[in-house]
Amino acid sequence: MDIISNCGRFYILMNEKRKEQLVDFCREMIRRPSLSGQEKDVAELVAETMRSLGYDSVEVDNYGNVIGKITLGNGGKTLLFEGHMDHVEIGDVSSWTVDPFAADIFDGKIYGRATTDMKGNLSAMIQAAAFLKEDAADGVNGELIVAGVVHEECFEGVASEAIGKKYKPDFVVIGEPSSLTLKRGQRGRAEIVLETLGKNAHSSNPSVGLNSIKKMMKILLEIEDSFIPEDHPVLGKGILEVTDIISSPYPGASVVPDRCRVTFDRRLLVGETEEGVLGQVQQVIDRVAASDLEIKTKLYLAEAEEVCYNGEKIKAERFAPGWLFPEDDVFVQTCLKGLRSAGQDPDISHYAFCTNGSYYAGKAGIPTVGFGGSLETLAHVVDEYIEIDHLVKACEGYAGIAGSVFGS
Amino acid sequence: MLNMQRKDALVLLCQDFVRCPSVSGHERKLASFLEESMYSLGFDEVKVDYFGNVLGKMSFGKDGKNLLFEAQMDHVEVRDPSEWQYYPYGAFLADQRIYGRGTTDQKGSLAAMILAASMLKHDFGDSLCGNLAVAATVQQERFEGVSSRLVGSAYEPDYVVIGEASDLQIERGQRGRAEIVLENQGKMAHSAHPDYGINAALKMISLVNFIRENFNPGYDPFLGKGILELTNITSFPRNNAGTIPDRCRVVFDRRLLLGDTRSNVIGDIEKLVALAKLSIPDLDASVHISRVEDHCYTGVPIKGEHYVPAWLFPEDHEFIRSSLRGLKQAGLPARLSSKAGFGTNGCYYGGVAGIPSIVFGPSSENLAHITDEHIKIEQLVKGCEGYYGIGRGVLAS
Numbered sequence: 101m102d103i104i105s106n107c108g109r110f111y112i113l114m115n116e117k118r119k120e121q122l123v124d125f126c127r128e129m130i131r132r133p134s135l136s137g138q139e140k141d142v143a144e145l146v147a148e149t150m151r152s153l154g155y156d157s158v159e160v161d162n163y164g165n166v167i168g169k170i171t172l173g174n175g176g177k178t179l180l181f182e183g184h185m186d187h188v189e190i191g192d193v194s195s196w197t198v199d200p201f202a203a204d205i206f207d208g209k210i211y212g213r214a215t216t217d218m219k220g221n222l223s224a225m226i227q228a229a230a231f232l233k234e235d236a237a238d239g240v241n242g243e244l245i246v247a248g249v250v251h252e253e254c255f256e257g258v259a260s261e262a263i264g265k266k267y268k269p270d271f272v273v274i275g276e277p278s279s280l281t282l283k284r285g286q287r288g289r290a291e292i293v294l295e296t297l298g299k300n301a302h303s304s305n306p307s308v309g310l311n312s313i314k315k316m317m318k319i320l321l322e323i324e325d326s327f328i329p330e331d332h333p334v335l336g337k338g339i340l341e342v343t344d345i346i347s348s349p350y351p352g353a354s355v356v357p358d359r360c361r362v363t364f365d366r367r368l369l370v371g372e373t374e375e376g377v378l379g380q381v382q383q384v385i386d387r388v389a390a391s392d393l394e395i396k397t398k399l400y401l402a403e404a405e406e407v408c409y410n411g412e413k414i415k416a417e418r419f420a421p422g423w424l425f426p427e428d429d430v431f432v433q434t435c436l437k438g439l440r441s442a443g444q445d446p447d448i449s450h451y452a453f454c455t456n457g458s459y460y461a462g463k464a465g466i467p468t469v470g471f472g473g474s475l476e477t478l479a480h481v482v483d484e485y486i487e488i489d490h491l492v493k494a495c496e497g498y499a500g501i502a503g504s505v506f507g508s
Numbered sequence: 509m510l511n512m513q514r515k516d517a518l519v520l521l522c523q524d525f526v527r528c529p530s531v532s533g534h535e536r537k538l539a540s541f542l543e544e545s546m547y548s549l550g551f552d553e554v555k556v557d558y559f560g561n562v563l564g565k566m567s568f569g570k571d572g573k574n575l576l577f578e579a580q581m582d583h584v585e586v587r588d589p590s591e592w593q594y595y596p597y598g599a600f601l602a603d604q605r606i607y608g609r610g611t612t613d614q615k616g617s618l619a620a621m622i623l624a625a626s627m628l629k630h631d632f633g634d635s636l637c638g639n640l641a642v643a644a645t646v647q648q649e650r651f652e653g654v655s656s657r658l659v660g661s662a663y664e665p666d667y668v669v670i671g672e673a674s675d676l677q678i679e680r681g682q683r684g685r686a687e688i689v690l691e692n693q694g695k696m697a698h699s700a701h702p703d704y705g706i707n708a709a710l711k712m713i714s715l716v717n718f719i720r721e722n723f724n725p726g727y728d729p730f731l732g733k734g735i736l737e738l739t740n741i742t743s744f745p746r747n748n749a750g751t752i753p754d755r756c757r758v759v760f761d762r763r764l765l766l767g768d769t770r771s772n773v774i775g776d777i778e779k780l781v782a783l784a785k786l787s788i789p790d791l792d793a794s795v796h797i798s799r800v801e802d803h804c805y806t807g808v809p810i811k812g813e814h815y816v817p818a819w820l821f822p823e824d825h826e827f828i829r830s831s832l833r834g835l836k837q838a839g840l841p842a843r844l845s846s847k848a849g850f851g852t853n854g855c856y857y858g859g860v861a862g863i864p865s866i867v868f869g870p871s872s873e874n875l876a877h878i879t880d881e882h883i884k885i886e887q888l889v890k891g892c893e894g895y896y897g898i899g900r901g902v903l904a905s
Contacts, residue, residue, distance in 0.1 A: 188750055188751060189745055189751075191696050191745065191751075191754060192754070253749070253750050254749050254750065287700070289700075291749060303737045303739050303761035304683070304685070304735075304761070304763055304850070306735060306737040306761075311737065311738055313716075313738045313741050313758075314720075314738065317713050317716060317717055317720075320710070320713050321713065321714075321717060324710070339702065341699050341702045341707065341752060342707060342709045342710055342743075342752075342753075343699050343709075343743075343748050343749060343750070343751065343752060343753065344709070344743050344746075344747070344748045344749075344753065345709045345713075345741055345742070345743045345753075345756070346741065346742050346743065346746075347738075347739075347740050347741045347742070350740065350742065351740055351742075351759075352739050352740050352759075353739075354739065354761055355739060356737060356739065357738075357739060357740065357741075360741065362709075363748070363749070365699040365700070365749070365750070367700060418749075452700050452701060453698055453700035453701070454700065476701075477701065477704060479698050480696065480697065480698040480750065480751050481696065481697065481698075481704075482696065
């Protein structure tokens with residue numbers, strides 16, 4: 101028995117062999133690029149690894165999510181560890197100083213796209229569950245599920261809904277990077293689309309047309325000047341940030357563009373609704389339109405449809421609600437106890453980005469926390485990395501949380 | 509003035525041209541048909557250069573000027589043929605019009621020019637002076653004056669007539685054009701943390717706003733405004749979600765007046781960018797003129813930048829006077845347009861090479877590039893008579 105039971109403390113022993121196994125697995129995942137919708141290679145690796153680690157069952161669902169299950173002791177409550185398998189684009193590869201998919205190690209850090217967000221923590225979850233099973237002590241009873249999820253980067257909570265409905269977890273741990281702090285909430289996210297409508301004309305004679313880009317500029321400048329995001333004492337600001345702009349026809353040659361489209365990333369505070377969020381932007385537009393009768397716009401929530409790597413379609417309106425549990429929430433405290441039993445003393449805070457917790461906590465109301473290694477600010481950046489020390493502590497932390505949830 | 513036989517020949521020739529589709533880069537079929545037609549209509553020499561331009565030459569008896577008639581062979585896409593009332597390559601006759609892609613822009617002019625040259629040879633033989641060439645050029649719709657450059661250096665014209673639709677008026681100048689690209693670099697970051705990065709789209713909006721507020725378009729009483737019009741904005745990465753854009757690109761269509769040069773056109777914008785940097789933090793932007801590259805139907809690469817200068821010749825220029833005289837002699841109204849020409853077809857000859865040039869062609873510019881493009885037969889006939897008159901007027905002595 102490797103598990104040490106002492107005054108209610110449960111933790112797994114991370115010896116050198118296990119550390120090496122964890123690091124190797126993490127690096128294997130990094131070496132399988134998996135942009136959203138292209139997670140096939142990494143999904144196969146996850147499924148194979150789970151099987152070889154002795155998971156009791158491994159399933160792949162319609163969307164291509166990989167779900168591994170381990171029964172500890174006599175079973176009982178279901179705890180879900182969830183991590184997404186996809187990652188964002190690498191951007192301009194020439195600005196990277198390392199190969200983004202080589203998973204090279206320098207100074208105790210594994211470098212590469214998705215190390216922080218979030219193959220590192222997913223690998224830690226998968227290994228932690230197996231180590232826990234190997235070390236299983238008496239009195240640890242429950243169903244532990246680890247899910248590798250597709251399409252998180254663009255569809256927070258959509259693939260998760262399928263998992264939530266099928267496996268009905270009692271508790272959820274999201275493995276997004278948290279600097280090893282315990283997260284009890286996050287802002288949600290809406291993707292808002294604004295179009296300005298103008299009139300085509302030959303650009304040598306623009307006065308007979310109506311340039312949609314110029315109208316868009318007016319609105320964007322007004323938003324910059326006058327939009328003051330609401331501020332939540334814990335979660336922070338409900339910011340509205342431009343993530344994309346394009347004029348149409350594209351590419352246009354010698355044409356005054358008749359349409360310009362901007363996409364905003366709007367971060368949601370707890371309780372915000374679709375109507376409220378759109379109404380706020382509409383107010384700014386109305387202010388601009390009051391002094392410019394040529395302003396014509398369309399404002400709506402982005403709806404997106406993508407194809408999963410297995411060919412299945414995934415479709416949703418981009419509105420993922422925010423969520424927050426009180427610090428003294430029973431599940432939050434149980435997790436805290438588990439992390440302390442693993443020798444950590446985490447702060448309790450919240451995520452500053454959106455996660456699949458939007459479905460579990462925001463929509464389904466399931467007790468949820470976030471916990472993971474590495475800094476939140478290392479997500480989506482050039483030269484992304486995760487410290488091996490964080491990776492190991494994340495693994496210990498997950499086992500500690502499971503031990504605490506199932507031991508209580 | 510054109511008898512029935514010649515009118516019929518003109519309409520048939522124009523119809524044949526329309527039945528040889530010739531989207532830019534795909535002019536081969538039309539070019540070989542033109543080459544044969546020119547020989548059979550009595551041209552002394554027909555050459556096809558490496559871009560695929562067809563240059564037919566007619567020499568008259570005595571020494572004199574080299575006059576060039578130029579029209580493009582290529583045309584824009586048909587787009588959705590089901591929206592056309594007449595099959596766009598059918599050259600159907602209806603309501604005294606020929607319907608089809610390229611009729612107005614510029615196969616009508618091309619047919620009129622070739623037949624006019626043939627008639628001049630037939631009617632006046634060696635009593636005229638100098639040479640007359642008709643050039644049918646490739647890739648006009650996509651490149652400004654690039655293929656004309658080759659024609660210009662092979663033939664060295666003294667005078668040029670461009671066949672762009674002008675309602676049978678003589679246009680004596682055109683604005684130039686530059687396509688200016690402005691690009692900036694930001695810094696990528698998760699869109700939940702925009703403060704960790706630099707949003708290239710927002711920086712670009714501020715920059716473009718600054719440029720709009722501080723740019724003074726020049727004005728010329730004849731050519732009009734030296735406008736700077738936004739035609740494109742695009743942020744990168746495309747289809748972005750979850751990160752702030754790290755690059756943004758805008759394109760301006762800038763119309764040029766006399767005296768505008770390549771370096772001041774870029775320099776004006778560069779100065780504004782430098783000024784904007786004083787008030788917009790973290791602005792990293794650069795300016796250039798856009799370039800295009802493609803292949804001709806001959807397989808030869810063609811490239812160029814979107815820049816051509818303006819040109820304008822005085823009303824009392826000798827070439828304009830003799831052209832007006834020729835129109836009158838041909839029984840057409842000798843009208844000088846009060847406006848600059850619409851496109852930029854003459855910008856190589858008039859603007860870059862400084863060769864006295866005019867624009868003269870049948871039909872109206874607003875019939876170019878449209879669904880159910882057509883040309884009135886009456887316009888086509890008068891266009892041919894006009895070229896005949898101009899040729900006769902200019903080559904008389």
